[in-house]
Amino acid sequence: MPNNSKNKAISKKLPLSDLKFTVADEDGVRREVPALDPYWVKRNKPFGSYSCLLCSFGRIKSGAALEEWEHIAKSCLLDLTFLLRLKQHEFWSYMVYEESAATIVSSFLQRANPYYTIYKDSSDDRESSAKLLYTKLLSNVVRIIMRLLTAQESKREWIAPEEHSKLLYENYLISVPILCDLAIALGDADAENKMMLQAIFDAVLRIQPEYMKDLKNGLAFYENAFLSMQIQVDNEGCEGAGGGALFDPEADTPYDDVVLFALDCAYTLHMLFQLYPQLITGCTQLPLVRNIVNFYDLTLPMLHRNIFQLKPEASSLRWLNEARQQFLNVVRSVTNAQVEAGRGQQLVELLQECLSAQRFVVDYQRQYPVEHDIAMLLDQCPNIKQYKFEFVIAGYQKVLNASTNRLICESFEANNSHSNVEVAEQLLQPNVSVSTLPPASEATNARDIDLDVSSVLDVLPDLGTGFVRRLLARYENSEQAIAALLDDNLPPDLVGIDRQEVYLPADLQDKQQLQTGIRHYNVHDGDKFDVLTHDKPQCVIKQGKGLPGAARNAEQLLDDKRHIGQLKDRYQQYALVEETPNDDAEYDDEYDDSYESLNDGQAPPRGLLRGKLQQQAATRNSHFEAQDVIDEEESSEEESSDQQQPIKNRTDFCENPELIRERYQQRQQAKYGAPRVQGDVVGAPKGQGQNKQTTRSRNQKEANKSSRANHNRKAGAAFKRSKGMMS
Numbered sequence: 087m088p089n090n091s092k093n094k095a096i097s098k099k100l101p102l103s104d105l106k107f108t109v110a111d112e113d114g115v116r117r118e119v120p121a122l123d124p125y126w127v128k129r130n131k132p133f134g135s136y137s138c139l140l141c142s143f144g145r146i147k148s149g150a151a152l153e154e155w156e157h158i159a160k161s162c163l164l165d166l167t168f169l170l171r172l173k174q175h176e177f178w179s180y181m182v183y184e185e186s187a188a189t190i191v192s193s194f195l196q197r198a199n200p201y202y203t204i205y206k207d208s209s210d211d212r213e214s215s216a217k218l219l220y221t222k223l224l225s226n227v228v229r230i231i232m233r234l235l236t237a238q239e240s241k242r243e244w245i246a247p248e249e250h251s252k253l254l255y256e257n258y259l260i261s262v263p264i265l266c267d268l269a270i271a272l273g274d275a276d277a278e279n280k281m282m283l284q285a286i287f288d289a290v291l292r293i294q295p296e297y298m299k300d301l302k303n304g305l306a307f308y309e310n311a312f313l314s315m316q317i318q319v320d321n322e323g324c325e326g327a328g329g330g331a332l333f334d335p336e337a338d339t340p341y342d343d344v345v346l347f348a349l350d351c352a353y354t355l356h357m358l359f360q361l362y363p364q365l366i367t368g369c370t371q372l373p374l375v376r377n378i379v380n381f382y383d384l385t386l387p388m389l390h391r392n393i394f395q396l397k398p399e400a401s402s403l404r405w406l407n408e409a410r411q412q413f414l415n416v417v418r419s420v421t422n423a424q425v426e427a428g429r430g431q432q433l434v435e436l437l438q439e440c441l442s443a444q445r446f447v448v449d450y451q452r453q454y455p456v457e458h459d460i461a462m463l464l465d466q467c468p469n470i471k472q473y474k475f476e477f478v479i480a481g482y483q484k485v486l487n488a489s490t491n492r493l494i495c496e497s498f499e500a501n502n503s504h505s506n507v508e509v510a511e512q513l514l515q516p517n518v519s520v521s522t523l524p525p526a527s528e529a530t531n532a533r534d535i536d537l538d539v540s541s542v543l544d545v546l547p548d549l550g551t552g553f554v555r556r557l558l559a560r561y562e563n564s565e566q567a568i569a570a571l572l573d574d575n576l577p578p579d580l581v582g583i584d585r586q587e588v589y590l591p592a593d594l595q596d597k598q599q600l601q602t603g604i605r606h607y608n609v610h611d612g613d614k615f616d617v618l619t620h621d622k623p624q625c626v627i628k629q630g631k632g633l634p635g636a637a638r639n640a641e642q643l644l645d646d647k648r649h650i651g652q653l654k655d656r657y658q659q660y661a662l663v664e665e666t667p668n669d670d671a672e673y674d675d676e677y678d679d680s681y682e683s684l685n686d687g688q689a690p691p692r693g694l695l696r697g698k699l700q701q702q703a704a705t706r707n708s709h710f711e712a713q714d715v716i717d718e719e720e721s722s723e724e725e726s727s728d729q730q731q732p733i734k735n736r737t738d739f740c741e742n743p744e745l746i747r748e749r750y751q752q753r754q755q756a757k758y759g760a761p762r763v764q765g766d767v768v769g770a771p772k773g774q775g776q777n778k779q780t781t782r783s784r785n786q787k788e789a790n791k792s793s794r795a796n797h798n799r800k801a802g803a804a805f806k807r808s809k810g811m812m813s
């Protein structure tokens with residue numbers, strides 16, 4: 087391609103989308119090629135992919151792994167240098183039409199070292215050269231991103247604003263994940279890096295406003311991220327964060343990948359709110375703060391306990407504490423934005439949502455007291471009702487005062503519903519010399535030494551329990567011990583002691599061996615269940631199959647009828663009645679004896695009543711005279727028998743209803759005389775004729791049968807029920 091033709095094309099000062107170059111093919115034919123065209127992608131070898139320098143948090147690869155990384159990093163450095171040296175139209179042609187050119191940038195940012203990584207000091211020259219090589223790679227990647235955001239490189243090389251935003255957005259040359267990875271790679275530790283990030287974010291949002299919506303939509307991702315980490319903690323971290331394989335197989339615990347993921351999420355949110363404060367407005371419309379608070383209050387303590395039980399000296403505990411601090415800073419950014427904007431109602435609602443998470447409330451209240459923010463808000467908006475703020479302030483202060491006045495929140499301390507971390511710590515520590523540790527009687531004095539040890543470990547979890555106990559023996563409380571540690575002002579005899587020293591209480595087996603001379607290993611050594619030290623232990627000594635006295639097989643179990651005999655003996659006790667010669671000493675239950683007293687007082691003697699009835703019957707009809715004589719004899723016999731037997735048996739629970747009905751009939755007969763003769767409505771058999779009385783009775787029944795329906799059965803039944811014990 088002749089140079090004069092290209093210069094002639096560039097001299098027209100056309101934008102990249104309209105610019106064309108005249109080129110000659112192999113056969114000598116000239117034609118015009120657009121400045122943005124796959125024709126300019128003439129490289130046969132694709133661009134490489136970057137590999138991470140770190141094999142674990144804060145630890146650089148070594149040996150063969152480091153040599154492999156150096157080879158990959160040098161290849162990537164050449165590719166990045168090649169892209170930076172291209173002309174504008176060639177650079178954009180590679181970035182748009184060569185997929186591997188954009189991949190090398192995204193792969194580096196995804197696997198870049200986080201800015202919060204603390205490198206361990208090393209005198210190895212290879213590690214120093216590796217750090218220098220990584221710095222060059224990061225610098226070239228930032229230069230490529232800055233070139234992508236530059237629309238006019240010179241007076242003759244420029245892109246129209248509409249075409250520029252379209253190329254970036256539609257070809258995914260700049261995306262929200264790339265911006266987040268770039269923020270983590272550079273960070274705000276260096277002032278120049280922060281200024282560079284701020285310039286990049288401003289340029290991206292100015293060139294294409296659609297990135298604002300993408301950033302706000304990206305906040306919804308964190309809800310799934312927190313849920314994923316919670317699932318991994320519940321599943322003991324066996325599958326790594328996000329459900330994939332472990333990032334580093336040589337990690338201290340299976341939870342290291344989850345902790346790194348939580349730390350990356352915390353720092354990313356912190357950086358996004360710093361670089362793009364307008365994003366906080368979209369945060370208030372999403373449950374992001376509520377998700378952070380719930381994750382802080384529930385998942386982080388459980389994650390800390392699991393890691394501590396596996397390996398108390400794991401580096402991931404320090405990362406977890408840093409993630410905890412960053413989450414507090416994220417919530418602080420949201421509340422500070424509410425105060426600056428004067429949105430008191432939204433601030434109260436936000437603080438009330440967080441009030442249910444006590445661990446978060448204590449930590450937040452100690453670092454950022456809510457009364458200071460509310461005081462600033464009241465100065466800006468004096469018309470806001472103060473009773474709502476007073477309720478929030480009282481709630482936060484109450485939770486803080488209930489935290490036993492410790493220096494930090496009990497976020498990582500086991501409560502009553504969880505296992506004690508102190509016990510797990512003692513069980514998981516390696517064996518050390520017991521003679522070098524403080525005696526176990528220290529925990530039994532008036533001072534609660536275990537509580538002070540827990541307070542110190544909450545602030546400095548990397549210390550050993552044995553060292554902390556030695557330190558607390560020199561100070562009155564945990565606050566003084568923590569201050570001495572932070573100021574590096576320890577007593578001379580404690581300066582050279584191993585700070586990872588553990589504490590093991592006195593072994594009960596050693597004490598038992600001194601008392602009995604027997605050395606054995608049993609979970610019940612020396613207690614009431616120990617069969618070796620007690621003649622009659624308070625337990626069942628099992629020999630062979632089954633328990634003593636139990637059935638040997640199913641047939642014997644089914645044939646066992648001992649429970650029937652036990653029930654029989656139990657109910658026979660209710661049948662025993664004390665018999666005494668004195669009637670007054672008998673048991674007299676309080677049943678309703680109103681009918682008995684009433685009937686005995688009103689009913690006439692049975693003999694007189696029977697005689698009167700017989701006399702009336704004799705005068706009315708002489709046909710029954712012989713029968714009356716027989717009835718009189720029977721009545722005299724019944725009278726004599728009635729006088730002999732008692733009216734009521736005291737042993738009966740209730741009186742016989744037949745006797746009640748009989749006495750009632752006697753009273754009725756004594757009061758009204760003989761029963762009234764009913765009219766004969768049946769008469770003589772058919773064909774023999776009927777007398778006048780039968781005809782009259784039939785007419786009277788026919789005329790009066792409608793006055794009382796169904797022969798007055800309802801009235802009779804009600805009358806019987808009113809008398810009681812009658813069917």
